[in-house]
Amino acid sequence: MRSASSGVFDGLRGRFNIEKHSEAAPRVFWLNPAKWVGMISGVAGAVLVALNIDISGYGFLLFLLSSLLWSMAGFIQRDNSLIVLQVAFVGINMVGIYRWLVI
Numbered sequence: 001m002r003s004a005s006s007g008v009f010d011g012l013r014g015r016f017n018i019e020k021h022s023e024a025a026p027r028v029f030w031l032n033p034a035k036w037v038g039m040i041s042g043v044a045g046a047v048l049v050a051l052n053i054d055i056s057g058y059g060f061l062l063f064l065l066s067s068l069l070w071s072m073a074g075f076i077q078r079d080n081s082l083i084v085l086q087v088a089f090v091g092i093n094m095v096g097i098y099r100w101l102v103i
Contacts, residue, residue, distance in 0.1 A: 028076050038069030049096075057100025064093040 048059030074082030
């Protein structure tokens with residue numbers, strides 16, 4: 001059974017050249033590398049913030065990159081809980097960037 005929003009997602013997936021693998025998880029050639037870059041940038045960001053040194057603010061930029069990549073992964077995999085989590089992290093990262101790098 002298809003959800004009411006599946007038509008919108010199908011249209012967007014067509015624009016991003018996403019091959020439909022199954023109803024639950026379409027195959028995307030760049031998804032696995034994006035997830036690895038998201039994981040590495042998230043860990044590197046955590047290390048920078050944990051060190052609490054002069055360049056620790058740049059850890060929030062790495063966190064932002066990680067959150068954006070994982071948000072894309074959640075969208076492609078239709079994982080709403082991952083999308084909501086990463087959107088919350090994007091907001092938190094924006095606060096961190098503002099506090100550490102702007103003011």
